[in-house]
Amino acid sequence: MKMTAQKLTIEKEVPVVGEYDVVVCGGGPAGFVAAIAAAREGAKTALIEQYGFLGGMATTGLVAPLSVFTYNNEKVIGGIPWEFIERLESMGGGYIEKPLGNVAFDPELYKLCVQRMVLEAGVALYMHSYLSGCVCENGTIRQVIIENKNGSEAIAGKTFIDCTGDGDLAHFAGVPMQPQNGAPLQPASTYFILAGVDTESPIIKEAMHHNKQGVNCHCLPIREKLLAMADKLDIPDFGGPWFCTTLHDGCVAVNMTRTAANACDNRDFTGAECRLREDVFRMAKILRDNFEEFRNSYVAAVSTQAGVRETRRIKGVHTITADEYVNAHRYDDSISRGAHPIDIHSSKGATQEATFLKQAAYVPYRALIAADYPNLLVAGRCLSADRRAFASLRVQASCMGTGQAAGVAAAQCAKADTAVQNADITRLVARLREMGAML
Ligand SMILES: Cc1cc2nc3c(=O)[nH]c(=O)nc-3n(C[C@H](O)[C@H](O)[C@H](O)COP(=O)(O)OP(=O)(O)OC[C@H]3O[C@@H](n4cnc5c(N)ncnc54)[C@H](O)[C@@H]3O)c2cc1C
Structure with missing residues (x-):
């Protein structure tokens, strides 16, 4: 170990503990679907x-x-994502709202359902493992480095998929990112679950299902009262509020806290976590003290980490523009869809910009790859899109859709020993259609 005043240089031997055709980093909606898709291929x-x-x-x-x-009511995200939703529903852990296809869920059954599907597909799981770097030669990733209780370990692969949300693997490999151009990042928000809520009251019943086209589904009566009381009660910045059923009587997941933060800056994000935790309990008390529906409510759970809406996105071979997106431009290499409004939350104050789509949009394969990285795909939140197109594509069904495409593409490229830039698009799209993707 060498040490200068500012930096340490550490040399250490890292064992290669596995070799795979496809290595997926991040087990969120994009990642777990990508892993199942690749394994099934x-x-x-x-x-x-x-x-x-x-x-x-x-x-x-x-x-x-x-x-x-x-x-x-017309399905736009099919295949493994929809299979997951139907299975979650059959376990009593999901409720599909019509006509928009929002899905309310029980978070604990969600975890169980995903775990079963991933293991049944034969995926090797490395949990409690933090991706901390990669070995990359001229743009080709050889191994990723993970940290866990065993120490540092390396995992080798033919093709890698970055589904970390924050584009961590792409960042470590040196992939260029989209410029922020001075625009503020969307805020971080900590969700919490309130129990003891009067979920039979008309206001909450109406608010906790999200089933009206062209309407922002926040709870308007409570929002208006909160805005009117904001100065008097010194209410922190908030969005919505949105309430969502967790499928249990008396319980709602609450989305209302917000703070400006860059989740890819450790100190900044640490500060945000602490502010948001304080705000959760302030908000819960404000709801309890001022609204009959929440009079007996209490905080039953706070999210494991603050929710992150926006961080890094790669500069891909193609960057989806808002213009293409809202006009539902159909690309030769369309591999998935998006139907959520363009949904931009202000990092300060209580406002939000929501632009509803007139038709469901398309996502090209080229938004999942960067020019000079022959064995890297991304899926989910870190895909290549401008700020406005991204503000729709960031939602979970869309992330699952790009995960499915990336998983199939990665498996096909690994098998054919082909760079991801030379993927056989006709074959990829045919396979995705066969699986149920609505292209
Ligand atoms: C407050 C808020 C409200 C939202 N509202 C909605 C909504 O109403 N509907 C909707 O559908 N979407 C909503 N979204 C958006 C949506 O939740 C995300 O954009 C989506 O989950 C992104 O999916 P992903 O798979 O790309 O990333 P993530 O869901 O972030 O998953 C990434 C995974 O990678 C893991 N990971 C990250 N870095 C590492 C690392 N270095 N090493 C190992 N593992 C790592 C994480 O632990 C995580 O499991 C909201 C988001 C926020 C924050």
């Missing part, structure tokens, strides 16, 4: 996840509902 597949359960924002962040699988 016959690839020897590993999935790396920092927590001891899967699901990403749905389970670590309690982010509900899962948006959106249909557009006006």
